[in-house]
Amino acid sequence: MSRALRAEDPRRIGPYRLHSRLGGGGMGQVYLGRSPGGRAVAVKVVRPELADDIGFRRRFATEVEAAGRVGGFYTAQVLDSDTEADPPWLATAYIPGPSLYEAVETHGPLPLDTVAALGAGLAEGLAAVHACRLVHRDLKPGNVILASDGPRLIDFGIARAMDATSYTQTRTVLGTAAFMSPEQAVGAPVGPPSDVFSLACVLTYAATGNSPFGTGRIEAVAFRVVHAEPDLSGVPHRLAPLLAACLAKAPEDRPGVAEVLERLTGGGADHPTLVLPPQVTTMVTLRETILVTDVLPPGRDTEAELRAALESRFLADLHLLTARRHAEAARRRLAAKDRAREREQAQRQEARREPKKDRPKSSGRSTPSGKKKSGSSGAKRFSASASAHRPPPVRSTRRPPPKTAPKPPASTAAKKEDESNSEYGWWLAIAAGIAVALYVFHEGFSVWVSQALNDGTDTLEAGDCVGHVPPEGDVEVPCWAAAADYTVLGLASAPPELEAGLIDYEAPHVCTGVTGWDASVDHALELGGYTVCVEVIE
Missing domain, CATH: 1.10.510.10 (Transferase(Phosphotransferase) domain 1)
Structure with missing residues (x-):
């Protein structure tokens, strides 16, 4: 060391x-x-x-x-x-x-x-x-x-x-x-x-x-x-x-x-x-x-102290990296929103400065082209009094519908925001990968997480895995975790007892009949009132 x-x-x-x-x-x-x-x-x-x-x-x-x-x-x-x-x-x-x-x-x-x-x-x-x-x-x-x-x-x-x-x-x-x-x-x-x-x-x-x-x-x-x-x-x-x-x-x-x-x-x-x-x-x-x-690490430089020093440094670096990425993503989003707002205001001002076109003329009723004014006697028969009671021409107040401006294409700011979110997702994926790697390969981190994941020993069956998780002791843990120490080969009853509570050590081991269990290399654990026959995970 x-x-x-x-x-x-x-x-x-x-x-x-x-x-x-x-x-x-x-x-x-x-x-x-x-x-x-x-x-x-x-x-x-x-x-x-x-x-x-x-x-x-x-x-x-x-x-x-x-x-x-x-x-x-x-x-x-x-x-x-x-x-x-x-x-x-x-x-x-x-x-x-x-x-x-x-x-x-x-x-x-x-x-x-x-x-x-x-x-x-x-x-x-x-x-x-x-x-x-x-x-x-x-x-x-x-x-x-x-x-x-x-x-x-x-x-x-x-x-x-x-x-x-x-x-x-x-x-x-x-x-x-x-x-x-x-x-x-x-x-x-x-x-x-x-x-x-x-x-x-x-x-x-x-x-x-x-x-x-x-x-x-x-x-x-x-x-x-x-x-x-x-x-x-x-x-x-x-x-x-x-x-x-x-x-x-x-x-x-x-x-x-x-x-x-x-x-x-x-x-x-x-x-x-x-x-x-x-x-x-x-x-x-x-x-x-x-x-x-x-x-x-300071002090006696034991394995535990070195592990704690390395974990502390890793977590500090990870937190700093995550904080920087969060701040950078927030800054980019704010900058994109500001640019989009400025572009929208510029478009509105440009629309106000355009000349008014295609508005109706304010003159009265016009004579259709191609028709001559009639000088016939019928027109002369109108009396002055009738002419005096004719209502004045009504000015048209109908306006043509405003022109609909073409929908602008997706802004560059929105694209940059998507790219920023995509980059942020990549960093989250990397952080998740680091956490998974720590759980699989780092026993201390794996034990800490396994305390929340284990479901005791009541549901053990062949193919499950057992690990030591303080303070519960030997409990079931995911087989892909670093805390997994044994693979369950099968469950057996407790060894038979003789009078006065003594165990018959001359009798064959209760795990002898379990498929794949070898007394020279495998182990047996006493969990939940059963003898759990296990092999060491190498």
Whole structure:
């Protein structure tokens, strides 16, 4: 887990600017740094006590030069070093992910298929190390990094530089006794079979959470490594024979790395895909996020604090983006309305300035053309009195209907408003997509939402999913949510009870008859008065 630099830590080693602390060991302190071009690197700085040892410096320079030749996908490449600096340092590619030790100690053993894929990747990495005539010599869970695209071996071959260095000899053995080979424990020469033995110890730890030789004082653990049989209880049946062969006391009785790789892959050409549990995937995602955000929480820098810091920053950025988009859309709508109002006023003023046309003439009754005024006597017979009583011509008050102006086409402002609304809809869709992605892949966010979505355990049936949602406990959740831990295979009655309320443990498990349920890998939950037979979602 990455932690903030302390006051006594250097801020720069060689050309690399240091960002945070990654961990430490018998050899020195490891920092997360960046190259001048921005590439993330892991910088290991040797302890001052070792730097003063001339013999150590000579062996360190030799092993660093040899490690620089190691290639392969499943190893962290050596990028740079300065064995003459004070203190000496080594830079390797930084792999964003937790160590196998962190993952198992935090979330428990890994599923069978994950352990098999992990072993295949580590076996291929060891093959690359052995091809350069090197032996890892310190293969342990802390030196295995779990990345999103497969495991990586780190610190290969460097352990030899600490041989015969009194300052770290005891300290190094303390940290790796449960994973060292018998020939290492007695101080005999070691070769590739020693790494095969350590690989089997690491895979046993990944599958069970324990070393095959237990824990305790260094003398007791070393004695069991040399003389006692390994404890493989809890190891899946499919892996137990291979691990037992790799843990043979005599180096010549152990299979080679190539054979181990073939047996783990079933003889196929393609390696199994490493599918990490959701909780471990979250740990990988958090470390990948550190690289792009440079976010480090204050205090003890725990997983929960880092997750809270990242969530706070994400939500703040999302709220700011949404507020800006709302303000921009409102400004565009107001501007469009103002332009439309100004255009309408201009059209009205232009209509008032147009000359009046096609209005009727104000003259009286006119004589139709083509007719001559009659000069006959009939016209002369009208008397003056009759002429005096004739009503005056009435002025026509009828006006032609006003011209209807052609309907103007859709305004440009309306089009821009539609475009603004369309753009706003796109941003809403993006925000919804981010929320869905958080619900599916981010366990904390998924648990929060699932508290409102779960419907208890009364309606469980085969095909449903169960997850742990505080404070309700194990309840039904959507199967596509990150909080989903198990898939329901079926429901069974509670185990039969003997007298005095005791359970008959010799009777077959109640889930044995459920289709697809395997006692060696699957689980059973007690929910709602039933025994729910479930399998782990990988």
